[in-house]
Amino acid sequence: MTLLKISGLSAGYGQVSVLHDIDLTVEQGELVTVIGTNGAGKTTLLRTISGLMKPSSGAVHFDGRDVTRLDGPATARAGIAHVPENRRVFTGLSVFENLKLGGFVARRDRKQRDEDLTRLVGQFPILEERRNQAAGSLSGGEQQMLAIAMALMARPKLLILDEPSLGLAPLVTQRVFDEIERLHREGVTILLVEQLANQALQIADRGVVLKLGHVAALGTARELMNDESVQRAYL
Numbered sequence: 001m002t003l004l005k006i007s008g009l010s011a012g013y014g015q016v017s018v019l020h021d022i023d024l025t026v027e028q029g030e031l032v033t034v035i036g037t038n039g040a041g042k043t044t045l046l047r048t049i050s051g052l053m054k055p056s057s058g059a060v061h062f063d064g065r066d067v068t069r070l071d072g073p074a075t076a077r078a079g080i081a082h083v084p085e086n087r088r089v090f091t092g093l094s095v096f097e098n099l100k101l102g103g104f105v106a107r108r109d110r111k112q113r114d115e116d117l118t119r120l121v122g123q124f125p126i127l128e129e130r131r132n133q134a135a136g137s138l139s140g141g142e143q144q145m146l147a148i149a150m151a152l153m154a155r156p157k158l159l160i161l162d163e164p165s166l167g168l169a170p171l172v173t174q175r176v177f178d179e180i181e182r183l184h185r186e187g188v189t190i191l192l193v194e195q196l197a198n199q200a201l202q203i204a205d206r207g208v209v210l211k212l213g214h215v216a217a218l219g220t221a222r223e224l225m226n227d228e229s230v231q232r233a234y235l
């Protein structure tokens, strides 16, 4: 089943157009990665999907609904959880308090929320160990995991991750990617934006290469990894 369908999407900032006529789908249970160099429009694409920006033309359909004109909170309620580039966690609050807030916008059922909280901290042992520590005292990689776990508190149908590796050391990045791969195996549908094309394609089912706001290549992760022009430019 197609969960996310983007058709003819164009968007920009004022007079500056950034995305041009993007078509992309994400099937239920898939991990799709969007790769491309700095400024290709990856973040803009994610922001347009999750309602933080309005497209100038085109449409976004999600879970059988037209969500093109919905704002951020409404797309969150529709089941899209977006972890932005700078992984904002509430540094002065504990890990546990952050997780509670994670489900706040999309969830009202307190009992289920508490159950999810227990289940999620069990899945991320690092968070369990530090549940009462201030989030600001966590390392960059741990904060990234917390940001992802907060997003999962909403029980999203689609998890959108914007450059989770940003600012992390290679070893830590690998650990975060291992977690993303695990979530995918457990059935979470993921749209992952990454500049580390190689690592992202290693764990993805399919990939799309954005170049100057256009789709430059689209295929299975294996096809893209074997494509000479993709290899030359991005791998």
Ligand code: ATP
Binding pocket: 013, 016, 018, 036, 037, 038, 039, 040, 041, 042, 043, 044, 045, 195
């Ligand atoms: P990065 O990895 O650096 O975030 P990206 O592929 O995600 O790159 P975007 O952040 O989507 O790219 O930026 C695409 C283009 O839009 C760039 O040329 C950028 O300068 C421009 N841009 C981004 N944000 C704004 C803004 N708020 N106002 C004007 N132009 C912007």
